[in-house]
Amino acid sequence: MKFLRRALLAVAGAAIIAGALRVRGKGGVPPQGGGWRELPLDDPT
Amino acid sequence: MRVGVLGLGAVGARATRQLAATGSVDEVLVDDPDPSRVAAVVGAIDPRVRHGLHGDAEAPDVVVLAGPAPHLRLAEGWLRAGSHVVSVSDDRDDVTDLLELDGLARSEGRALVVGAGFAPGLSCLLVAHARRFLDTVDELHVAKHGTGGPECAKQHHRALAGIAVDWHDGEWQQRPAGAGRELCWFPDPVGGLDCYRAELPDSLLLHRAVPEASRIIGRMSATRRDRFTARLPMLLPPHPEGLAGAVRVELRGSVAGRREIRVLGALDRPAAVAGAVGAVVAVALGGDVAGLGTMRTVGAGGVGELVSDATAMLLELARRGVRAAVFDGSATSSSPS
Numbered sequence: 001m002k003f004l005r006r007a008l009l010a011v012a013g014a015a016i017i018a019g020a021l022r023v024r025g026k027g028g029v030p031p032q033g034g035g036w037r038e039l040p041l042d043d044p045t
Numbered sequence: 046m047r048v049g050v051l052g053l054g055a056v057g058a059r060a061t062r063q064l065a066a067t068g069s070v071d072e073v074l075v076d077d078p079d080p081s082r083v084a085a086v087v088g089a090i091d092p093r094v095r096h097g098l099h100g101d102a103e104a105p106d107v108v109v110l111a112g113p114a115p116h117l118r119l120a121e122g123w124l125r126a127g128s129h130v131v132s133v134s135d136d137r138d139d140v141t142d143l144l145e146l147d148g149l150a151r152s153e154g155r156a157l158v159v160g161a162g163f164a165p166g167l168s169c170l171l172v173a174h175a176r177r178f179l180d181t182v183d184e185l186h187v188a189k190h191g192t193g194g195p196e197c198a199k200q201h202h203r204a205l206a207g208i209a210v211d212w213h214d215g216e217w218q219q220r221p222a223g224a225g226r227e228l229c230w231f232p233d234p235v236g237g238l239d240c241y242r243a244e245l246p247d248s249l250l251l252h253r254a255v256p257e258a259s260r261i262i263g264r265m266s267a268t269r270r271d272r273f274t275a276r277l278p279m280l281l282p283p284h285p286e287g288l289a290g291a292v293r294v295e296l297r298g299s300v301a302g303r304r305e306i307r308v309l310g311a312l313d314r315p316a317a318v319a320g321a322v323g324a325v326v327a328v329a330l331g332g333d334v335a336g337l338g339t340m341r342t343v344g345a346g347g348v349g350e351l352v353s354d355a356t357a358m359l360l361e362l363a364r365r366g367v368r369a370a371v372f373d374g375s376a377t378s379s380s381p382s
Binding site for chain 2 (some may be wrong): 022033037038039041
């Protein structure tokens with residue numbers, strides 16, 4: 001019974017951590033330079 | 046030419062207005078299950094816009110299906126009646142079914158343009174345009190943000206709860222929607238948003254347009270609330286129309302043996318763009334319109350597959366206020382997929 005409780009506790013803990021990681025994600029890197037400009041359709045991009 | 050528009054919601058009303066502003070269109074026949082929408086559109090736009098798109102009347106040259114999915118039965122009926130058909134559906138199952146009407150479209154000598162809206166639609170045109178400037182294309186990444194009318198919002202909700210299908214190294218790969226987070230940078234002022242895989246039809250259509258690409262992934266932006274509630278009924282009724290949306294396509298390939306990345310995008314109200322794309326595609330299907338390029342007028346396929354000159358079509362869209370953008374810079378993606 002004690003083993004079962006510990007196993008359930010471990011599973012619950014892992015689920016909480018996994019849920020938090022899934023929601024928060026792992027961040028991202030914004031563009032380091034440049035920007036958007038209107039697409040010149042008469043010239044090659 | 047005579048054009049029919051079925052469905053007068055946020056997209057259909059815009060498509061009707063765009064068609065009525067096109068000189069080569071002699072008549073726009075509209076219909077919608079809601080008589081008040083018909084009355085509002087017929088009375089307000091142009092005398093050439095008339096109510097009446099019934100099966101017993103003479104079939105228009107082109108029919109734009111702008112109502113809620115599914116469009117399968119309607120497309121089949123209008124193809125048999127002798128009309129070209131343009132569908133703005135972004136429901137993946139519906140798009141899959143519509144593409145299977147290729148045989149019918151060919152036997153009738155008509156075209157069925159599938160996914161002629163915002164994304165897919167404008168996104169396919171951007172890919173087809175950018176493709177011209179690369180020798181090879183290995184990967185296509187498409188992301189969209191925003192929704193049009195209420196039906197589009199419902200589709201957005203459903204897409205996050207389904208199964209995403211991406212093209213990955215020569216085979217279709219199924220992943221749960223709502224996963225595969227990537228920080229995507231859209232044209233300003235939308236900027237960077239978390240995007241996730243979803244049950245989107247983009248990969249199906251782009252694989253036909255760019256078959257050499259070994260990886261094609263579609264994503265859409267979503268908030269934490271969107272993802273948590275995706276498998277529940279919508280908690281709030283959808284808004285009449287979303288605010289500014291954005292689309293972004295990234296092509297990775299090579300030019301003269303050198304690795305190249307092209308990133309194009311656009312920023313506008315999704316319903317307005319979908320209406321403009323649907324209308325321009327319908328006009329291109331209906332005849333040889335100067336400056337608009339031509340489309341393959343037999344068979345079923347996406348816009349990127351059937352259009353012969355995506356640049357000309359983007360120019361026409363720019364004349365109608367839908368302007369595309371290109372990203373000059375580096376480090377456009379947060380992580381490999």
